[in-house]
């Protein structure tokens with residue numbers, strides 16, 4: 001079955017010692033870096049990435065080349081940050097890349113840094129990722145020894161240092177401006193945008209923040225060209241994407257597919273369909289922040305930004321969470337509400353208070369003390385958090401609550417009137 | 426007191442960044458390691474002095490991050506993910522099982538100081554749920570039997586079980 005997967009990004013995964021530089025080199029690694037440095041001016045690399053149509057894989061899908069073009073001319077130093085905070089429940093693709101193909105991550109960082117005329121790059125790594133830390137640290141040492149990092153890279157006169165900074169358990173620090181605060185040695189509070197990091201970021205200098213998977217795509221694009229990359233995907237969502245599937249399927253895991261592949265191919269063919277044959281109820285297509293969809297609706301969509309958006313949700317980071325019919329939606333939503341309440345940084349009132357209220361109301365519904373008016377109250381709170389919070393964590397918190405109330409309201413009503421779950425689950 | 430080695434490590438860490446304050450999280454990790462897995466007030470004060478930052482500033486920053494512990498922890502930290510993908514595959518039962526087996530509630534440490542049981546958010550291992558992390562190691566696709574086996578290996582001193 002795995003034969004149906006495209007194996008470009010994941011080509012090294014499963015190869016013995018895939019994390020060692022010898023393995024990486026023997027499989028064509030660091031060719032793209034040499035090509036970028038020897039054959040292209042930085043601006044040409046930016047152009048190639050822009051032409052490929054690559055969009056940020058951290059969740060928002062912002063065009064990568066365009067972001068790099070936002071850097072103000074002539075302002076230095078500039079910084080590049082590889083966002084490896086990966087905290088969105090349902091997501092684990094960046095960890096797979098960092099543990100099994102750390103040199104791919106490093107090469108992506110090096111090419112992106114060259115394109116953006118950066119000499120100091122940081123990897124902001126989630127604190128729990130111990131093995132990723134060791135693998136990346138060793139990769140940096142190995143790459144430096146071979147002249148792919150450090151001073152005068154490959155004799156071209158280009159210098160780059162890469163540092164790993166370890167987070168310490170805070171989901172909001174994945175948000176790019178909160179990440180900057182944390183990297184500056186502060187509480188991880190988000191900052192007001194604009195200015196966007198590209199104009200004023202780390203230490204108030206122009207800073208590019210890109211997700212691990214985004215940067216991981218860059219060497220492939222630079223080596224083979226924008227046209228080659230566009231052979232996959234759709235016009236507006238080009239290229240290849242990693243999808244993390246978790247929950248009620250037979251074979252959860254990380255899968256690589258062209259954008260625009262039918263959801264059904266992923267769930268039924270690659271993941272082996274519903275676990276134990278129990279029919280599905282809901283699918284969360286892009287990570288815990290993206291709206292929950294009824295399974296039958298989700299299974300009609302294709303895996304690209306536009307298709308999922310038209311069907312009422314978001315592709316997000318491509319973390320597909322599959323929920324079967326024996327699961328209580330109220331209970332599941334209650335758990336997610338607990339997460340957002342815990343992770344709200346407390347800086348702005350709509351998010352800090354709103355996530356707490358949502359949690360408390362869901363808690364009483366879940367525990368048989370809900371009131372009929374609670375359901376509309378929840379929707380009202382959603383309206384007061386969404387788009388009224390300082391950073392997008394507020395919107396993220398609303399995602400599961402509003403969507404589950406829209407699609408599975410009868411489960412909430414049953415909880416309120418019968419004081420128990422509609423399912424035993 | 427932080428050892429001279431730790432103090433030196435913190436100084437070196439801070440020099441790696443364009444602004445030495447960027448080394449704060451790394452410094453707190455070093456201090457936490459020295460103090461047996463948690464950060465008592467004196468550890469925070471020492472880091473503050475070393476870095477030339479106000480003590481209240483360091484305490485406030487540290488309290489923002491869940492991986493900095495402000496209460497003593499056991500010799501081994503057992504972190505059970507109960508977020509969505511893990512709970513879809515039975516994490517709540519696993520947590521209850523561990524709680525019964527160790528005879529402690531979430532957040533508590535066994536009387537012999539061996540284990541602290543913690544409930545944590547998504548560990549980034551949702552495809553191999555349910556998942557727990559003991560100290561630095563992930564244990565995936567867990568069942569009660571596997572948990573028994575892992576804890577046995579740790580308590581009998583055979584170290585990590587994979």
Ligand SMILES: Cc1cc2nc3c(=O)[nH]c(=O)nc-3n(C[C@H](O)[C@H](O)[C@H](O)COP(=O)(O)O)c2cc1C
Nearest residue numbers: 056057058083085086087174175176210211214392
């Ligand atoms: C609450 C919150 C958490 C986020 N967490 C992450 C994360 O862990 N990793 C990530 O790459 N982006 C995360 N993002 C998105 C970043 O803010 C940013 O858009 C991204 O790193 C940009 O990189 P990209 O353009 O390559 O996707 C998060 C955003 C929000 C609002």
Ligand code: FES
Nearest residue numbers: 506511548550551
């Ligand atoms: S939900 Fe448990 S590891 Fe992600």
